[in-house]
Amino acid sequence: MIRFDCSHGQGDFSLNVAFEAESGVTALFGPSGSGKSTVIRLLAGLARPQRGHIEVDGTVLLDTTAGINLKPHRRRLGLVFQDAQLFPHLKVRTNLGYGRFFTCAADRVVSFEPVVEVLGIAHLLDRYPATLSGGERQRVAIGRALLTSPRLLLMDEPLASLDADRKLEVLPFIERLRDEFAIPIVYVSHAVEEVARLAARVVKIVGGKVATVGTPSEVLAPNLLASASERFDAVSVISGHVVRYDPDFAVTIVRHPAGEIVVPGRIDNGHAPVRITIRSTNVTLAVGRPGQVSVRTILFGTVERVETDGGPFALVVIALVGGDRLYAFATRLALDSLGLDAGDEVHALIKSVSIDERAVPRLVHSQPPTT
Known part of the structure; x- marks a missing residue:
């Protein structure tokens, strides 16, 4: 202690x-x-x-x-x-x-x-x-x-x-x-x-x-009034379990109750859960299941609340299926167009290239860094 x-x-x-x-x-x-x-x-x-x-x-x-x-x-x-x-x-x-x-x-x-x-x-x-x-x-x-x-x-x-x-x-x-x-x-x-x-x-x-x-x-986790001006440093931390590594595409599939998360590189974490860090500015919101899109990571949840201070941005707090919370910054203009409010179901889209592998425990590279 x-x-x-x-x-x-x-x-x-x-x-x-x-x-x-x-x-x-x-x-x-x-x-x-x-x-x-x-x-x-x-x-x-x-x-x-x-x-x-x-x-x-x-x-x-x-x-x-x-x-x-x-x-x-x-x-x-x-x-x-x-x-x-x-x-x-x-x-x-x-x-x-x-x-x-x-x-x-x-x-x-x-x-x-x-x-x-x-x-x-x-x-x-x-x-x-x-x-x-x-x-x-x-x-x-x-x-x-x-x-x-x-x-x-x-x-x-x-x-x-x-x-x-x-x-x-x-x-x-x-x-x-x-x-x-x-x-x-x-x-x-x-x-x-x-x-x-x-x-x-x-x-x-x-x-x-x-x-x-x-x-x-x-x-x-971000707070709107504290983080709107520092929104690029605001993150969500969610946990999942490794399902498999796809050597053809050099990505790892991580299972979460809200959906599969595609992470660059290879994760070798046994049966232990891994933490995935997602920046709140890298989350796109969609009403209804998106159709043909390049994004592979799509998580499902319910809008818990929407916070705004009257500026251009709003902070959307999403209760994911499985209990984790995902935070997303969006413009108030976009949310108004979507008509999103507390209690609405929503899909959160996260580009795999925006997931920072440095925050994933026990990442194993196919080619170790040279020394």
Whole structure:
């Protein structure tokens, strides 16, 4: 269990954040400059708040009232930043062992071999950082942090400096360490794809304060007044099960009670459900079953409500068959033409090319990204 409650001022910026989190990945999500990285610095002991209490698994790391403020090395927290920050003169093997050197023998509960296997870096052990790709360097940095046997792993936008291909390379490894090591993770990002894919719990921070806390589908759901001007970042997160992979067309068919979802690439997720992230601006609405159209993903549901603030846009909330909610932005002009209102049945059309495979867990490419 993580308990965080701190107030901190820095120049004109004021932070006042409180949240609790358990196992798995807790994402700190929000726009740049909202205070996410400041929370990480306070957790790690790299900054001291004016007022605060921080506790991890029953160990108090900070309590300004009681005068407790453990030094960073005594907090036993692993840190991974945007820049891998590896020692350039040391080979990967030595870089990995560096953090472990500062952990006392009694606390070394994470072994070298499982970390190397989970992160897929055995073939890199005798290489220097300068010879690695950006994705490989980040995997080594994650391994170094993990080998400190931390009680909590802090990841501050670890993929922000990577291009799309390198992100796709690293994300499955973060999933594996999430699933195979019993170490909670606090993950900072402003990328909805990463949050939807990795997190069990999301803390949205805006302007130094907690705006909302919940599951990815709850927190990433759009609100008209808050999101009409930021509608391109508003998403729905729905779950389904893989039916099959079609090698002829290189797409995966995911079953949802409201209809089949066609996802680019190959998903290998066994029997576990997968999360599909759909941007609310990429949904087209139709009254009645569409005829001959190129769109393959057509989901059926009922309009739950229509929200508008009098501007050009409306937010349509659709209760899909099966229980998930799908959000769609449309112009008020279009909705007026369709005559859609609460209680009406509707088909939602989603182009497969608009579904971001980066947000789909355990995506397997037919050709792995080169390194």
